[in-house]
Amino acid sequence: MPTRRYDDSPGLGSLYARTVKATLRRADYEPNEDGLTLELPRSAVNQDHLSTYRDVTGYAAGPALPVTYPHVLAFPLHLDLMSDPSFPYKPMGIVHLSNTITQHQPIPLHAEPSIRVHGTAERPHPKGTVFDVISEVFVDHELVWTDLTTLLSRSSGDPNAHADLLTDPVLGPNAWWDLRGNLGRRYAAASGDRNPIHLFKLTAQAFGFPRQIAHGMWAKAAALASLERAGELPDAFTVRVDFRKPLLLPSRVQFGHQRSGKTLDFALYDEAHELTHLVGQLQG
Structure with missing residues (x-):
C-alpha cells in the first residue's frame, strides 16, 4: 500500500479543483489497484480557527480539543484521498452515512498531532457500494483518537445486502x-x-x-x-x-x-x- 507524506496540510483550493476533475472523469476510468495511505506527521492547531469552530458548534473553551475537531484537521487528507487517481469512485455525490469517533484520551489544546488517513475495502449496500475512510491521530507516537467515516457511492446496489x-x-x-x-x-x-x-x-x-x-x-x-x-x-x-x-x-x-x-x-x-x-x- 503506497504512502504519501506531507510537510503541511494540503491546500483545499487545489484539492477542490482536483475533486471536480475527478468527478468529471470518463465512465470507463479504471483506478489503481493499491490503496493509498496519507500521512501528516505534524499538524499545528490554529487557535483562532479553533475559536471559530467552537463558536459555530457550541463547544466551550477548555484545555483539550473538542472531540470532533480532529475530523476537521483530517478533512484535507480525506479530500486528497477521494480526488486521487487511485480512488475508484466519483467524489462529488458520495453520501455520508455515518461517523464513529473513538477518543482514547483528550488531545491537549497545544498538541501537534500527527494524522494518518486511509480507505477500506468496499462492501455491498442496498443502495450501492459502501466503504470507510479511517483517520488516526497520534500524539507523541501514541494513538489517541480514531475516526471511521462511512460513505455510500450510489448505484443499483444489492437488495440482499445488510445495511448496518x-x-x-x-x-x-x-x-x-x-x-x-x-x-x-x-x-x-x-x-x-x-x-x-x-x-x-x-x-x-x-x-x-x-x-x-x-x-x-x-x-x-x-x-x-x-x-x-x-x-x-x-x-x-x-x-x-x-x-x-x-x-x-x-x-x-x-x-x-x-x-x-x-x-x-x-x-x-x-x-x-x-x-x-x-x-x-x-x-x-
Whole structure:
C-alpha cells in the first residue's frame, strides 16, 4: 500500500479543483489497484480557527480539543484521498452515512498531532457500494483518537445486502435549536467543507435539494457540545452517529438524549418530531 507524506496540510483550493476533475472523469476510468495511505506527521492547531469552530458548534473553551475537531484537521487528507487517481469512485455525490469517533484520551489544546488517513475495502449496500475512510491521530507516537467515516457511492446496489444501522431511540426533547440559513456557510468557513449543498439555496437546488442543508458533522459536533455542557462526556469514549434525513436550513429542531448505564442515546428531530435527522449512541 503506497504512502504519501506531507510537510503541511494540503491546500483545499487545489484539492477542490482536483475533486471536480475527478468527478468529471470518463465512465470507463479504471483506478489503481493499491490503496493509498496519507500521512501528516505534524499538524499545528490554529487557535483562532479553533475559536471559530467552537463558536459555530457550541463547544466551550477548555484545555483539550473538542472531540470532533480532529475530523476537521483530517478533512484535507480525506479530500486528497477521494480526488486521487487511485480512488475508484466519483467524489462529488458520495453520501455520508455515518461517523464513529473513538477518543482514547483528550488531545491537549497545544498538541501537534500527527494524522494518518486511509480507505477500506468496499462492501455491498442496498443502495450501492459502501466503504470507510479511517483517520488516526497520534500524539507523541501514541494513538489517541480514531475516526471511521462511512460513505455510500450510489448505484443499483444489492437488495440482499445488510445495511448496518443504529436502532432509532424514542426520545423526548431536552432542547430546541433555532438554526439560521447561514449556518452551512459558517460551518464551511470553520471546517473547510465547502460542498455547495450546504452553502446557498441555489447551489443546493442544483443537486436536488429544495434549499441548503446542514453539514452532518456540524450536527454531530453540536450534539456532542450539548452533551459536554450537560456533563455527559467522559475522557475516553466511542460515539457513533447515523445521518438520516437532510436538515434543511433555516429550521427549528429538537435535540434529545437519555443515558442508561454507560450507554447514552441521542437524536436530532425536526420541529414536529416527525423526521429524524441524526441518531447517535455513546459508549463510555
